[in-house]
Structure formats: C-alpha cells, structure tokens
Amino acid sequence: MHQLEINLNNNSYPILINKGIDKMLNNLFDKSNYSNIFIITQQSIFDNVKNNFLSNYPTIIVDENEASKSVTTAEFVVQELLKEGCDRESLLIGFGGGTITDLTGFVASIFMRGIDHVFIPTTLLGMVDASIGGKTAVNSNQVRNLIGTFKHPKGIYIDPLFLNTLPKKDIIDGFAEVIKYGLIVDMELYNMVESNFKELIELKDLNQIETIISKCCNHKATFVANDQFDYNERMILNFGHTIGHALESYFNYKKVTHGQAVYYGMMAAAFISKKKGLLSGEKFNQIYTFIFSILDLQIQDIDCNQVCKLIKYDKKRTKNKNYFIVLNDIGKAGIVKNVTTDDIKEAITFIANYEYSCN
Numbered sequence: 001m002h003q004l005e006i007n008l009n010n011n012s013y014p015i016l017i018n019k020g021i022d023k024m025l026n027n028l029f030d031k032s033n034y035s036n037i038f039i040i041t042q043q044s045i046f047d048n049v050k051n052n053f054l055s056n057y058p059t060i061i062v063d064e065n066e067a068s069k070s071v072t073t074a075e076f077v078v079q080e081l082l083k084e085g086c087d088r089e090s091l092l093i094g095f096g097g098g099t100i101t102d103l104t105g106f107v108a109s110i111f112m113r114g115i116d117h118v119f120i121p122t123t124l125l126g127m128v129d130a131s132i133g134g135k136t137a138v139n140s141n142q143v144r145n146l147i148g149t150f151k152h153p154k155g156i157y158i159d160p161l162f163l164n165t166l167p168k169k170d171i172i173d174g175f176a177e178v179i180k181y182g183l184i185v186d187m188e189l190y191n192m193v194e195s196n197f198k199e200l201i202e203l204k205d206l207n208q209i210e211t212i213i214s215k216c217c218n219h220k221a222t223f224v225a226n227d228q229f230d231y232n233e234r235m236i237l238n239f240g241h242t243i244g245h246a247l248e249s250y251f252n253y254k255k256v257t258h259g260q261a262v263y264y265g266m267m268a269a270a271f272i273s274k275k276k277g278l279l280s281g282e283k284f285n286q287i288y289t290f291i292f293s294i295l296d297l298q299i300q301d302i303d304c305n306q307v308c309k310l311i312k313y314d315k316k317r318t319k320n321k322n323y324f325i326v327l328n329d330i331g332k333a334g335i336v337k338n339v340t341t342d343d344i345k346e347a348i349t350f351i352a353n354y355e356y357s358c359n
Helices: 021-027 043-048 071-083 098-113 124-130 160-165 168-185 187-200 206-226 233-238 241-250 258-275 281-294 304-311 341-352
Strands: 002-006 013-017 037-042 059-062 091-096 116-121 135-140 143-150 156-158 324-329 332-336
Touching (some): 002 206, 013 206, 021 156, 037 043, 037 098, 059 071, 071 098, 071 135, 091 098, 098 116, 098 124, 116 124, 124 168, 124 206, 143 241, 160 206, 168 206, 168 233, 168 258, 168 324, 187 206, 206 233, 233 324, 233 332, 241 258, 241 304, 241 341, 258 324, 258 341, 281 324
Parallel strands (some): 013 156, 037 059, 037 091, 091 116, 116 156
Antiparallel strands (some): 135 143, 324 332
16 A cells, blocks of 8 residues: 655645555545535446445436536535535545546535545546645636635545546546656656556556556645645646646537647647757657657647637736746756747647648
C-alpha cells in the first residue's frame, strides 16, 4: 500500500493507494461520525464495478460524461439528498471519474454551507489528478469549470484494480495527465512512460501502475501544499489545459474527450515553448513524436479564432494577460506572461494541421 498526506494544516487528508482496497471500503472511515452516508456515481460505474459497497448506502445516479457537470445536475443532487434525509452531519462519497469528483466536491461545498465528502476515483485521470487538491467545479455557458469552489475531501481511496473496468481509450486519456506530470516536473517519469507506453496502457503490471499513480499523487500533493488556492506555482499543473479546455468547450464536450484535449493542449504549449526559445528543437521533436503517436483524432475542422475567444475565460488570465504554462525542458516548466493571441493562434493552427491562416 502507498499512503501519503496532503499537508494543509486543518484541511489535511490522506490518500491511500492499494490493489484490493475496494474490499476495505467499509472500514476506511468512521461511520459513527455521520448521520447518513450517500454515494454519487453514474450508471455505467454502478453497472461495471462489481462491489457490494455501492449497494450499502443510498446512491444518486447522475448523467454520464460532462453532461452531469452543470448547475442543473447539482440542483438535482441537492434535491435528492434532501429527499433522503441528508443533513449537515452527513457524508458524501464521490465514486467515479473526474466528472463525479468535481460534481461531488461542488455539492458538498454548497449543501447547507458545506458537509464532509470523500472520493473513490475509478479512472486513471481521477486517481492521478482530478480527485486531489480541493478544486470543485461545474461547467456553465459552454465554459469548462466556470463555477466552482475550493473544498477538500476527508480522504481519497484509490484502487488500481478499478482500471480494469475501463475501455482502453479511457486509460489512454488518463495517461495524458501522467505525461503532464512527467513534462512539468519529472523527466524520469516521462521517459519511462514514453518507453513503455504500449505495455502500460494494457495494464499488464498493476504494481507498476500503482507506483505511477503514487508518483503523480506525490507531485500534485507538493504543488497543492505549496499553493493551495492556485495563485502561483500550482498553476503549472494546468500545463496543456489552457488550450485543451478551450478545445473541449469549442466541441461542446462531444467530439474531443478531456484526455485528447489535454494531449493537444500540451502539444500546443510545447510549440509555444519552442517558438519563445525556451524549449530546444530536439526536446520539442521528442514530445511531438510521442504525443502524435498517441492521438488518433483529427481536428482540422476548427475555427481557431473561436477557440481563442473561449480562452479568455481561462482562470489563469488576469489583467488581460495570459499566464501561460511553458516548458524549459522535459521535466521543467514555468509560467510566462508574454504569450500573445497570435502565438496561441499559431499553436492552434499547428496542432490542427490545416493549411490556411486564422488571421
């Protein structure tokens, strides 16, 4: 078992990572502390995860994918909780991927001004990134994560065996976040994933996968502890997400998955890094070769002017300046303020690989 702590003084909480932890879920938190316990999940998870734990408590099922990350769904969950007798002494359990952890954390932060919650992530993306750090959010007006709060869980319980319930495309999507950690802070992790990618996505060695998850959680824990509210160095965790989130919004969360958008966003950020003279051509080519060997989605039919309009809602944008995450090397990222709209348009043109100019 891997165990680590998110050190935030009064908001500190544990992350437990272990194959077979699903058999221990009933014993991981003190039920006597709570008047009621409720699970928030999706039907696909309820059907695919064969676990009695899901049948032990009242369960609220929300829509699949990004459709459930909305104020309307949050209101639905609140009303269902009220019907079932949820009160300020209740506990919410977010059981699922990043969509579920975002939504559950958001509801927990607003229900009766805040109740306790824990996460049991079932996707790789949820395990290495979305469940950690206290950010909650729902989408609004075609903008990803526009409405949200900071609300830390009481614990995160990760079982790599849940990954066996996922289609391969979801595993590949999740590795976008793993590769992100490698690119921004851990060259060794990046090189290992690049060298063994085909074997890793087959999940043949879950001990290795568990170690990778633990590495990523440790990296995120460090960023969160140093910058809990995302004003300084924690912004580096959004490498690839500025353009990635805009692409998701542009396609209305339908054609492009979050993982695919992050892959494209990281490639665009690497392009800008090279253009600014921060990343060497050699390292850029290494990243280009790897990421474009993964992507099987074409996005030529894109209006990059519209994508740029969506970027204005990015949370790193202040005083009309784009605080953009760039690479100085593989394993070394930084924040710059001199990225222009023309830079971003050129990067979008590059990743879309179409011939005409956006200007």
